[in-house]
Amino acid sequence: MLTLHYLENSQSIRILWLLEELGAKEGKDYTFKRYERRKDNMLAPDDYKALSPLGTAPFITDGDLTLGETNAIMDYIMDRFDSAHLRPGVESPLRNRYLFWFHTAQGSFQPLMTDTFVFNAMKTQVPFFLKPITKAIVSRVESLFLGPRIKAMLGQIEAQLSEAKWFAGDEFTAADIVMGYTMEAAGLRGGMSKYNYPNAHRFIAAIYERDAFKRALNIDGAYDVMPGT
Amino acid sequence: MLTLHYLENSQSIRILWLLEELGAKEGKDYTFKRYERRKDNMLAPDDYKALSPLGTAPFITDGDLTLGETNAIMDYIMDRFDSAHLRPGVESPLRNRYLFWFHTAQGSFQPLMTDTFVFNAMKTQVPFFLKPITKAIVSRVESLFLGPRIKAMLGQIEAQLSEAKWFAGDEFTAADIVMGYTMEAAGLRGGMSKYNYPNAHRFIAAIYERDAFKRALNIDGAYDVMPGT
Numbered sequence: 001m002l003t004l005h006y007l008e009n010s011q012s013i014r015i016l017w018l019l020e021e022l023g024a025k026e027g028k029d030y031t032f033k034r035y036e037r038r039k040d041n042m043l044a045p046d047d048y049k050a051l052s053p054l055g056t057a058p059f060i061t062d063g064d065l066t067l068g069e070t071n072a073i074m075d076y077i078m079d080r081f082d083s084a085h086l087r088p089g090v091e092s093p094l095r096n097r098y099l100f101w102f103h104t105a106q107g108s109f110q111p112l113m114t115d116t117f118v119f120n121a122m123k124t125q126v127p128f129f130l131k132p133i134t135k136a137i138v139s140r141v142e143s144l145f146l147g148p149r150i151k152a153m154l155g156q157i158e159a160q161l162s163e164a165k166w167f168a169g170d171e172f173t174a175a176d177i178v179m180g181y182t183m184e185a186a187g188l189r190g191g192m193s194k195y196n197y198p199n200a201h202r203f204i205a206a207i208y209e210r211d212a213f214k215r216a217l218n219i220d221g222a223y224d225v226m227p228g229t
Numbered sequence: 230m231l232t233l234h235y236l237e238n239s240q241s242i243r244i245l246w247l248l249e250e251l252g253a254k255e256g257k258d259y260t261f262k263r264y265e266r267r268k269d270n271m272l273a274p275d276d277y278k279a280l281s282p283l284g285t286a287p288f289i290t291d292g293d294l295t296l297g298e299t300n301a302i303m304d305y306i307m308d309r310f311d312s313a314h315l316r317p318g319v320e321s322p323l324r325n326r327y328l329f330w331f332h333t334a335q336g337s338f339q340p341l342m343t344d345t346f347v348f349n350a351m352k353t354q355v356p357f358f359l360k361p362i363t364k365a366i367v368s369r370v371e372s373l374f375l376g377p378r379i380k381a382m383l384g385q386i387e388a389q390l391s392e393a394k395w396f397a398g399d400e401f402t403a404a405d406i407v408m409g410y411t412m413e414a415a416g417l418r419g420g421m422s423k424y425n426y427p428n429a430h431r432f433i434a435a436i437y438e439r440d441a442f443k444r445a446l447n448i449d450g451a452y453d454v455m456p457g458t
Contacts, residue, residue, distance in 0.1 A: 054378070054385060065325060067325065068329070069337060070336065071336055072325075072329045072332040075328045096294060096305060099296075100301045103299070104297075104301065106332065106335065107298055107300055107336060108298060110336070114340070118374055122366065122370055126366065130366070133359070133366075141347065141351055145347055152283045152284055
């Protein structure tokens with residue numbers, strides 16, 4: 001049976017949410033195994049890292065198969081369920097926007113957000129006498145490299161969501177699941193304010209209205225996308 | 230007609246290579262439009278940035294459609310050609326490894342390499358009196374965050390390529406195209422030495438033996454994955 005090795009407060013939420021959107025039942029169609037982060041550094045615990053060769057979440061096992069990488073797991077699971085509504089096929093008018101946002105979520109948007117958090121950590125986690133110089137160096141990289149890319153990305157997101165309710169168009173798809181996690185992170189700590197990006201925040205609110213997402217939160221029991229923010 | 234807006238010495242090479250692997254003919258099945266980087270900062274020129282909302286390469290147009298993001302373009306093009314040999318379907322024994330590496334290339338491996346190059350630039354492009362302190366700060370992030378992830382990634386790559394000739398198994402697929410560009414970058418400047426990663430370098434050499442890759446290089450005319458390295 002498919003087992004979702006679920007790291008709390010991580011990108012793992014997408015896979016649980018996907019399974020619930022597909023109508024899969026926990027305990028019957030898949031096994032849910034939750035791992036808590038280490039208290040000292042908030043990283044994945046050793047038994048999780050031993051399982052996943054790259055040490056990253058999410059991770060699944062299914063018989064002999066072991067599989068990491070969010071979008072690979074998304075496609076693997078959609079291969080096994082009736083998923084045409086979540087993964088528009090070649091003939092669907094939603095296909096091209098679906099492809100763009102499904103791949104952009106992990107290929108561009110999430111890496112920009114990861115870098116944002118790493119750079120923020122660099123600025124705050126140095127000894128106090130190094131803070132001014134660290135801040136100056138990191139801010140220069142942010143303004144040259146990261147800032148313009150994030151601004152362009154958020155602009156394209158807001159434009160898409162002012163045209164349609166969801167990323168691929170008027171129907172909810174798996175692109176909304178992979179974008180969803182990162183959208184929430186961007187809204188909380190990635191510079192995507194509700195004043196400048198109202199449609200982006202309307203999208204985040206719409207996620208919380210979905211029954212499948214509510215069921216996923218309920219199975220998790222203590223979800224918090226960014227503890228401490 | 231499909232037009233490939235091709236930025237020299239960039240991830241654009243993958244799309245040109247894919248088209249050649251699919252047997253598409255330049256001038257008949259697709260239009261090739263080459264853009265040179267700015268001489269002052271090596272970034273994309275203004276007419277390229279005006280075309281692509283995120284300012285990133287590759288980018289295609291096809292009638293009314295405009296599309297960025299490498300893997301979205303890969304899937305879009307494979308939707309339009311006889312591509313089952315390059316994109317293993319649900320029934321193929323290559324399917325799961327294909328999904329893993331196709332998505333890992335852009336979701337994990339390329340972002341790690343991009344960060345490596347950004348951090349290297351941070352260390353070298355500051356005034357000389359800031360170099361020691363910048364180096365110390367950046368090195369700390371590298372050792373805590375980037376280094377362990379890169380080591381795990383390169384280890385998994387080497388393990389895969391010691392088991393099979395290509396990433397999805399014994400047959401060449403589109404996963405090799407998206408991994409290929411980043412593999413070469415990792416081999417040149419990303420710490421993937423030929424002494425420690427012999428199978429990775431055997432893979433890079435095998436790319437250069439492919440007729441479709443040779444044709445792509447020929448159409449480009451002046452390809453150099455990392456000028457100056």
